[in-house]
Every structure is written in structure tokens, then in C-alpha cells.
Amino acid sequence: MTIRFRKYSWQLAPGQLRDIRQKVFIDEQNVPPELEWDDTDEIADHYLAVLPDNTPIGVARLFPALDETGHIGRMAILPEHRGKGFGEALLRHLMAEAAPQFGELRLSAQEHAVPFYRRSGFHVCSDVYDDAGIPHYDMRCLGPRLAMEALPDNAYPAILGVDQTSWLFDTEGRMLALMDALAGQARQRLWLYDRLLEHDLYDRSRFRELISALARGHRLSEVRLLIHDDKPLVKRRHKLVELMRRLPSRIELRLTNDDYPLEDQPFMLVDREGVLYRHDFYKPEGFGKFADGGRVKLLSESFQRMWDAGRSSLELRELPL
Incomplete structure (x- = not known):
């Protein structure tokens, strides 16, 4: 009826x-x-x-x-x-x-x-x-x-660990919506790999609030930011970096080591199930998945190798709060 x-x-x-x-x-x-x-x-x-x-x-x-x-x-x-x-x-x-x-x-x-x-x-x-x-x-x-x-065909849309849809995106607005929907459901970890921490993507108030809630709300939470270049962060105040320096035990940033193999595409991993994957560092094109444990496991292994070979940002450490 x-x-x-x-x-x-x-x-x-x-x-x-x-x-x-x-x-x-x-x-x-x-x-x-x-x-x-x-x-x-x-x-x-x-x-x-x-x-x-x-x-x-x-x-x-x-x-x-x-x-x-x-x-x-x-x-x-x-x-x-x-x-x-x-x-x-x-x-x-x-x-x-x-x-x-x-x-x-x-x-x-x-x-x-x-x-x-x-x-x-x-x-x-x-x-x-x-x-x-x-x-x-x-x-x-x-x-x-x-x-x-x-809706209505897809029950539990965008629910971490449940929705197995491949959410394609080719605009920045749709990409950011998927990014936030994933980050907002993180209970333990969020690992991010990108060329830069671009302000338009990662210095938004909603994304910072989601990262802060994860870092402050869960005792074993872990936010890892792995990037190629920290110079833009030094030149322009980045509030996500300020948050990192206030919560150093929960949020950590490292720079990639060019002497070791690096992934050619950026991605974000959420807990053991969620992934946002871009095909190119310079374009908002790719897909998001909320229940893809196999892909997340493979990318986690690659991220861990790059992380272990990475180095701290001395310039960011010396910046005043």
C-alpha cells in the first residue's frame, strides 16, 4: 500500500x-x-x-x-x-x-x-x-x-563490513562523500597513502572531526599518514597536522623513502574492511568499498612495507604549535 x-x-x-x-x-x-x-x-x-x-x-x-x-x-x-x-x-x-x-x-x-x-x-x-x-x-x-x-535495492548502503557494492567515483564531491562515509565508521585504524595531504581533500572540517573522533575515542586507535612530500605542509598551516601533533601517540605521519618500491596509486584503508582507491594521484577517479577484506589485506601489506621504510618529517616536528 x-x-x-x-x-x-x-x-x-x-x-x-x-x-x-x-x-x-x-x-x-x-x-x-x-x-x-x-x-x-x-x-x-x-x-x-x-x-x-x-x-x-x-x-x-x-x-x-x-x-x-x-x-x-x-x-x-x-x-x-x-x-x-x-x-x-x-x-x-x-x-x-x-x-x-x-x-x-x-x-x-x-x-x-x-x-x-x-x-x-x-x-x-x-x-x-x-x-x-x-x-x-x-x-x-x-x-x-x-x-x-x-536505496531501495541495496540494503545497508555504505555500511562498513556489510555493503559489498563497488562505489565508483569520477568527481571530487562524490569521492569526498565516500571518504567521509568510510572514515566516519573507523573503529580502530585509518591508513592513508597519498602524494600530498592536499588541503581541499584532507583539511576539511568534517574530515578533521572524523579523524579526531577516531583518535580520541578509541584506546587502540591508529591513524597513519604516509605521503611523498611535506613541503606544502610546512608552507601552509594544516589543521590536520596540528591535530597530529596534539595526539602523537594516535596520529603519525611519515614520508616515503624513494629508495624503496612505492605504490603508484593513492588509497585509504579503514579497519579491516574499507578502502578508497584512486587510479591517479592527480585525479578524483577510482572506487570505494565498504566490505573488501581481501583487497584491504593486500594493500595493508604494501602500506606496511612503505611505512617501515619511511622516515619522520623533521621540519614538521620543529614547527611551533
């Missing part, structure tokens, strides 16, 4: 929208009313899902935050309409609405709903926490456009 979606501001939202939230969150889940009704309602777009006969069955809201991030929340389907795919349809409608505006989507998921959101390309990015007496996890989708391109 198809459903339709209507969008409202809070001031013009019909009573059915409030009624559904009252029934699901306050009456069914015992959320205190003072937590359910908050100031965010005033700035959010509100969505009402209805059947062909205009029967209201579900609601959700979408609102903007800083750094081109959209937040999805207050998703609810009435009990008698659950298990029919309506929740998934509502979520993906919000993602389609948000994708042209936001490079990242976030939401707070009740523990039991985590698999539901993963099927649409969201991954967990926090420890469990209590919200209104209910266990929750923060989840994010770092490539909503990628997810919408893959």
Missing part, C-alpha cells in the same frame, strides 16, 4: 500530528510531556504520513544544525500500522528531502531501532545513553545522497 507525506511548519501542523506523538511517545513509551514538547518543534519541518484515504499513520521531524548537518527525530508510526514498511518509507522520504541540503544526517535511535536505521545507511556513532528512561544511540549517515542512490 502506498502512503503520502505532507510537510508542515509547527504553527500550521494539524492536530493529528500532535495526537500521534502523544499516543506513541507519552502514552505508550511513558516519555514525560516536558521532554516530548521542546523548542526544536518551532524550527523543524514536520511530516505527516497518511494512507490513500487520508488516515494519519505516522510522523517525523527534520531540522538543521551547524556544519551542513540535518537532524531527524520524533519518528513514530501508530501501533496498528507497524510492520508494513511505512516507517521505512517515511524515513527514506525524509532522507530524500534532506539529501540536497545536508552532507550529513543525524538521529537519536532507541536501542531496538538501530537495525532499522542501519538498513537505510545510518551507523552508530556513540555509546549507549539514557533518554527519558529509554536506551538510545546516536547514529549518522555521512552520505545521504549515496544512500538514496542505492
Whole structure:
């Protein structure tokens, strides 16, 4: 059965929208009313899902935050309409609405709903926490456009260790979306090999935030940056280098040794499964994969050989913080 979606501001939202939230969150889940009704309602777009006969069955809201991030929340389907795919349809409608505006989507998921959101390309990015007496996890989708391109045929799009799709790219924008989607799911390691740490690629605020979260959030995390030339880093302040020098035990940079064999193509490895591979140092062309353990193992061995033969950057070490 198809459903339709209507969008409202809070001031013009019909009573059915409030009624559904009252029934699901306050009456069914015992959320205190003072937590359910908050100031965010005033700035959010509100969505009402209805059947062909205009029967209201579900609601959700979408609102903007800083750094081109959209937040999805207050998703609810009435009990008698659950298990029919309506929740998934509502979520993906919000993602389609948000994708042209936001490079990242976030939401707070009740523990039991985590698999539901993963099927649409969201991954967990926090420890469990209590919200209104209910266990929750923060989840994010770092490539909503990628997810919408893959859905509905590809379940778990861009989920590390699960999605076996070869994601091709030939533009910088698509490459960066794949890079962030991979880096944002790293739990232990991120190894990067390139000619330079180009500012347009690696000195972006979102990429730095993802690297910082990995380095600070996991005791055994390891970020390795292996490059051919550090002179541009010395000439121009690179915030990723500043981060490296503040977290020297978690983030390390080395220069390649030209006396030893080097790979002809740049790549990024994430944990034991994820890879972003470019065909050329100078072009944004290549592919990303989220579940390719065999390729990652081979490239890891090559990276390790280059890393062992590499050397520290004396110039960067002597730069003041």
C-alpha cells in the first residue's frame, strides 16, 4: 500500500500530528510531556504520513544544525500500522528531502531501532545513553545522497563490513562523500597513502572531526599518514597536522623513502574492511568499498612495507604549535 507525506511548519501542523506523538511517545513509551514538547518543534519541518484515504499513520521531524548537518527525530508510526514498511518509507522520504541540503544526517535511535536505521545507511556513532528512561544511540549517515542512490535495492548502503557494492567515483564531491562515509565508521585504524595531504581533500572540517573522533575515542586507535612530500605542509598551516601533533601517540605521519618500491596509486584503508582507491594521484577517479577484506589485506601489506621504510618529517616536528 502506498502512503503520502505532507510537510508542515509547527504553527500550521494539524492536530493529528500532535495526537500521534502523544499516543506513541507519552502514552505508550511513558516519555514525560516536558521532554516530548521542546523548542526544536518551532524550527523543524514536520511530516505527516497518511494512507490513500487520508488516515494519519505516522510522523517525523527534520531540522538543521551547524556544519551542513540535518537532524531527524520524533519518528513514530501508530501501533496498528507497524510492520508494513511505512516507517521505512517515511524515513527514506525524509532522507530524500534532506539529501540536497545536508552532507550529513543525524538521529537519536532507541536501542531496538538501530537495525532499522542501519538498513537505510545510518551507523552508530556513540555509546549507549539514557533518554527519558529509554536506551538510545546516536547514529549518522555521512552520505545521504549515496544512500538514496542505492536505496531501495541495496540494503545497508555504505555500511562498513556489510555493503559489498563497488562505489565508483569520477568527481571530487562524490569521492569526498565516500571518504567521509568510510572514515566516519573507523573503529580502530585509518591508513592513508597519498602524494600530498592536499588541503581541499584532507583539511576539511568534517574530515578533521572524523579523524579526531577516531583518535580520541578509541584506546587502540591508529591513524597513519604516509605521503611523498611535506613541503606544502610546512608552507601552509594544516589543521590536520596540528591535530597530529596534539595526539602523537594516535596520529603519525611519515614520508616515503624513494629508495624503496612505492605504490603508484593513492588509497585509504579503514579497519579491516574499507578502502578508497584512486587510479591517479592527480585525479578524483577510482572506487570505494565498504566490505573488501581481501583487497584491504593486500594493500595493508604494501602500506606496511612503505611505512617501515619511511622516515619522520623533521621540519614538521620543529614547527611551533
